Amino acid sequence: MTGTHHPTPPHGPLPLPTTGARILLLTGATLTIASTFLAWTWTTRFPGNLTVTGYPGGLQTITLAGAALTLLHALAGHGIRGLRWLTPAGPTAPTLLTALGTFAATWYTLAAIALDLGGLANLEPGGYIAAAASLLTLAAALALPPDRPYDDHNGTRPPTPWRLLRHSFTAGHTPPAKPLPTWAETLIIAAAFALGLFLFSYGIDTEYGELFVGYLILTGLTLAALGRSGLTTRLSNLTAKHRNTTLTAAFVAAACFPLTQTNDAYTNLATSILIFATVALGLNVVVGLAGLLDLGYVAFLGVGAYAAALVSGSPESAIGVHFPFWAAILTGIAASLVFGVLIGAPTLRLRGDYLAIVTLGFGEIFRITMLNLNGKTGPDITNGAMGIPNIPELNILGFDFGKTHDILGTPIGRFGNYYLLMLLATIVVVLVFRRATESRIGRAWIAIREDETAATAMGINAFRLKLLAFALGAALAGLAGTIQAHVITTATPDQYQFAGTVPPNSAFLLAAVILGGMGTITGPIVGAALLYLIPSKMDFMQDYQLLLFGLALILLMRFRPEGLVADRRKQLEFHEDTAPTGNVPLTKAEA
Amino acid sequence: MTTTATAGPLLTATGVTMRFGGLTAVRTVDLTVGPHEIVGLIGPNGAGKTTFFNCLTGLYTPTEGTVTYQGTTLPPKPHLVTQAGIARTFQNIRLFPNMTVLENVLVGRHTRTKEGLFSALLRGPAFRRAERASEERAMELLAFTDLTPKRDHLARNLPYGEQRKLEIARALASDPGLLLLDEPTAGMNPQETRTTETLVRAIRDRGTAVLVIEHDMRFIFNLCDRVAVLVQGEKLVEGTPETVQADERVIAAYLGTPFEGAPGQEEIAEVEAAETAAENHHDAEGDHR
Numbered sequence: 001m002t003g004t005h006h007p008t009p010p011h012g013p014l015p016l017p018t019t020g021a022r023i024l025l026l027t028g029a030t031l032t033i034a035s036t037f038l039a040w041t042w043t044t045r046f047p048g049n050l051t052v053t054g055y056p057g058g059l060q061t062i063t064l065a066g067a068a069l070t071l072l073h074a075l076a077g078h079g080i081r082g083l084r085w086l087t088p089a090g091p092t093a094p095t096l097l098t099a100l101g102t103f104a105a106t107w108y109t110l111a112a113i114a115l116d117l118g119g120l121a122n123l124e125p126g127g128y129i130a131a132a133a134s135l136l137t138l139a140a141a142l143a144l145p146p147d148r149p150y151d152d153h154n155g156t157r158p159p160t161p162w163r164l165l166r167h168s169f170t171a172g173h174t175p176p177a178k179p180l181p182t183w184a185e186t187l188i189i190a191a192a193f194a195l196g197l198f199l200f201s202y203g204i205d206t207e208y209g210e211l212f213v214g215y216l217i218l219t220g221l222t223l224a225a226l227g228r229s230g231l232t233t234r235l236s237n238l239t240a241k242h243r244n245t246t247l248t249a250a251f252v253a254a255a256c257f258p259l260t261q262t263n264d265a266y267t268n269l270a271t272s273i274l275i276f277a278t279v280a281l282g283l284n285v286v287v288g289l290a291g292l293l294d295l296g297y298v299a300f301l302g303v304g305a306y307a308a309a310l311v312s313g314s315p316e317s318a319i320g321v322h323f324p325f326w327a328a329i330l331t332g333i334a335a336s337l338v339f340g341v342l343i344g345a346p347t348l349r350l351r352g353d354y355l356a357i358v359t360l361g362f363g364e365i366f367r368i369t370m371l372n373l374n375g376k377t378g379p380d381i382t383n384g385a386m387g388i389p390n391i392p393e394l395n396i397l398g399f400d401f402g403k404t405h406d407i408l409g410t411p412i413g414r415f416g417n418y419y420l421l422m423l424l425a426t427i428v429v430v431l432v433f434r435r436a437t438e439s440r441i442g443r444a445w446i447a448i449r450e451d452e453t454a455a456t457a458m459g460i461n462a463f464r465l466k467l468l469a470f471a472l473g474a475a476l477a478g479l480a481g482t483i484q485a486h487v488i489t490t491a492t493p494d495q496y497q498f499a500g501t502v503p504p505n506s507a508f509l510l511a512a513v514i515l516g517g518m519g520t521i522t523g524p525i526v527g528a529a530l531l532y533l534i535p536s537k538m539d540f541m542q543d544y545q546l547l548l549f550g551l552a553l554i555l556l557m558r559f560r561p562e563g564l565v566a567d568r569r570k571q572l573e574f575h576e577d578t579a580p581t582g583n584v585p586l587t588k589a590e591a
Numbered sequence: 592m593t594t595t596a597t598a599g600p601l602l603t604a605t606g607v608t609m610r611f612g613g614l615t616a617v618r619t620v621d622l623t624v625g626p627h628e629i630v631g632l633i634g635p636n637g638a639g640k641t642t643f644f645n646c647l648t649g650l651y652t653p654t655e656g657t658v659t660y661q662g663t664t665l666p667p668k669p670h671l672v673t674q675a676g677i678a679r680t681f682q683n684i685r686l687f688p689n690m691t692v693l694e695n696v697l698v699g700r701h702t703r704t705k706e707g708l709f710s711a712l713l714r715g716p717a718f719r720r721a722e723r724a725s726e727e728r729a730m731e732l733l734a735f736t737d738l739t740p741k742r743d744h745l746a747r748n749l750p751y752g753e754q755r756k757l758e759i760a761r762a763l764a765s766d767p768g769l770l771l772l773d774e775p776t777a778g779m780n781p782q783e784t785r786t787t788e789t790l791v792r793a794i795r796d797r798g799t800a801v802l803v804i805e806h807d808m809r810f811i812f813n814l815c816d817r818v819a820v821l822v823q824g825e826k827l828v829e830g831t832p833e834t835v836q837a838d839e840r841v842i843a844a845y846l847g848t849p850f851e852g853a854p855g856q857e858e859i860a861e862v863e864a865a866e867t868a869a870e871n872h873h874d875a876e877g878d879h880r
């Protein structure tokens with residue numbers, strides 16, 4: 001409307017000729033790789049041994065991986081034949097993001113060395129080379145021509161450096177993939193999950209906080225790069241096409257996890273993550289599908305755990321019975337279901353806010369009641385704060401979960417056994433979630449979430465369906481609770497709080513769902529994994545954990561309100577301007 | 592007039608009154624709709640037309656009066672009213688914005704299907720058959736409303752006119768005997784309005800009676816077998832389009848009553864001139880789109 005038309009600059013925010021930028025980029029990335037073979041510091045007091053010249057160690061491997069990825073994307077940008085599949089939507093944004101990841105991980109490492117050991121004097125020349133080379137790579141990537149020409153909106157948005165910078169990160173258009181034979185597509189899906197398994201086990205197995213932070217920086221930005229390069233789109237098209245293959249591959253990969261572990265402590269961590277993720281998925285039925293805000297959801301996990309503990313045959317249980325496992329599971333599910341209906345029936349007729357308050361209250365009342373049923377302040381049922389300890393190991397058809405068994409020549413310890421059992425429960429919950437979503441009931445839930453008045457005018461009995469969602473959510477949490485009680489062998493009240501520094505608590509569960517992506521299957525699983533791993537790996541910032549957590553949540557809600565894994569609906573809802581176009585048909589691809 | 596006396600009326604509202612505190616939005620309104628009838632409900636802004644619809648569909652519980660459908664009294668619960676066979680659209684479109692066009696219509700099938708959670712979880716052959724049947728029916732309705740190519744689009748991304756049509760398709764999915772339309776052409780250009788006219792006739796020809804609120808007089812008088820006029824919550828006149836059109840009280844009500852007594856010929860001419868002018872303006876606007 002106003003102003004003149006601005007010619008689109010053929011470069012990013014840094015004005016360099018493209019050829020120069022490319023040469024600089026290749027040089028920078030190669031130099032960065034080389035620098036990881038040098039010593040970065042002189043003492044092994046910094047964890048991971050970065051003192052060796054000759055091969056990379058510890059955090060240097062993160063820099064090495066990042067620089068190698070940058071190099072690959074840069075070469076794909078050169079049009080090297082075998083690499084073009086890497087960047088169907090254009091090479092600049094992914095190159096820039098991997099370069100940024102490498103830069104951030106490298107500089108974080110160097111800063112951590114300086115801080116840990118007290119001063120820059122502790123850096124060896126190799127460290128300085130790494131710093132300079134990764135900075136050079138990033139600068140060169142900032143000069144690459146963007147994947148999509150800059151649109152100045154008829155001169156109303158002249159290309160300022162800041163706008164060009166933001167524009168450099170936007171993805172180009174992903175052309176549809178050539179169809180491959182089914183076996184090849186299956187292979188790609190399998191490879192993707194194998195890679196996922198590798199990344200997940202690497203993250204769990206990181207031995208010290210610094211390495212975990214470096215890992216988190218690089219994987220986060222690399223995943224963003226994959227999103228921009230169009231590979232994520234292509235992969236999600238494939239997984240949408242072969243849904244059962246995908247589900248099978250996902251669970252085969254997950255089941256292989258204990259085989260990759262030599263340390264039972266890490267398998268224990270993975271089991272806790274799995275429990276947390278499964279409960280988050282159950283909450284997703286309530287929050288993500290039916291749109292009901294449940295602030296006391298962890299109490300249903302507690303009900304399941306206590307019910308299972310009481311009938312587990314624990315010598316401390318007030319009821320001296322020992323149910324077989326299947327009966328214990330049914331008891332746990334039934335108990336949670338009953339509580340779900342009892343809480344839901346009077347409140348779900350009211351407006352949403354009341355439900356939030358009542359569930360919050362119920363969560364706390366449950367915990368306090370469990371504390372008080374100790375024989376002094378009430379009847380002796382739960383042993384109060386001591387909880388119900390010594391829950392005996394499960395024994396299903398002669399398979400003792402407490403013992404180590406050999407599977408495929410690999411010893412699977414106690415936690416491995418429980419991990420696999422929990423995985424079965426997760427499969428059940430995933431299937432329940434998926435099948436419920438794609439049915440008359442699931443559509444009615446979503447309709448209620450979208451517009452309750454219109455939904456009732458379509459003949460939906462909103463109260464009954466909300467109660468159904470609430471009860472189903474409670475039952476799924478109860479299922480997870482029965483297994484959780486056996487894994488940790490005790491049921492104590494303090495595990496089931498509204499908020500705390502350790503997951504699972506109601507606040508973290510809700511955060512896992514919202515941060516991960518409401519209404520999806522992968523979202524809450526990813527969210528739960530992150531929310532569990534971050535506090536347990538980064539114990540060095542114990543005091544700031546909740547503060548950082550809050551900060552991260554605010555930033556995420558500001559810049560990616562649909563969560564890490566976007567339901568396609570949500571993506572269109574929040575980013576109409578940048579979404580491909582409003583007229584792209586929605587395929588049943590989400591989750 | 593196509594009212595069939597033999598079958599008796601489909602819908603009978605008797606003495607419906609709705610008070611909000613001191614305000615009486617609807618005052619002892621009686622209305623019937625017979626099978627295969629298209630009945631119009633007109634009246635100035637704020638006359639209580641939408642409120643009356645809400646009383647019929649159970650969104651509001653009328654302060655007084657009853658509503659019967661095919662001889663049974665309707666409980667004031669929207670989902671039971673829909674179950675009984677009355678479907679509706681909303682004046683301010685209320686689609687499920689983040690569901691696809693097809694899913695919106697499928698939600699409309701809710702009352703006519705009964706697969707529960709367990710059959711959804713077990714996915715037996717009966718479940719698959721029911722899902723397929725629902726989808727077929729929904730696709731048929733999308734074809735009926737010319738929305739087939741849009742089946743996988745999010746409802747929120749449809750243009751206005753198509754959103755109104757989708758709302759009608761969704762309402763029809765519950766196989767209603769009576770369809771209530773609240774200003775179905777609001778915001779449409781003349782061409783879309785004409786399409787809607789044809790659509791409403793086609794709906795009647797499929798055997799669904801229609802009760803329609805509308806401000807577009809040409810639309811109402813072209814389409815309706817009978818028209819009722821609501822003014823300040825009370826039913827002023829009811830009759831054939833010709834009777835209502837000629838009724839002086841109606842014209843006075845639309846203009847307010849600046850004159851003592853009935854308006855004279857001059858004023859009527861004035862009104863008509865103003866209306867034509869407004870319509871010409873409207874047409875011109877439509878051409879721009």
Ligand SMILES: Nc1ncnc2c1ncn2[C@@H]1O[C@H](COP(=O)(O)OP(=O)(O)OP(=O)(O)O)[C@@H](O)[C@H]1O
Pocket residue numbers: 611614616634635636637638639640641642643682
């Ligand atoms: N929920 C409510 N609470 C209080 N007053 C209401 C409510 N709903 C409607 N009213 C009032 O009732 C009167 C009738 O409103 P209604 O929406 O039924 O008019 P209408 O005939 O549909 O008008 P329009 O042609 O503008 O749609 C108005 O004065 C309105 O303010």
Ligand SMILES: [Mg+2]
Pocket residue numbers: 640641642682
């Ligand atoms: Mg109205």
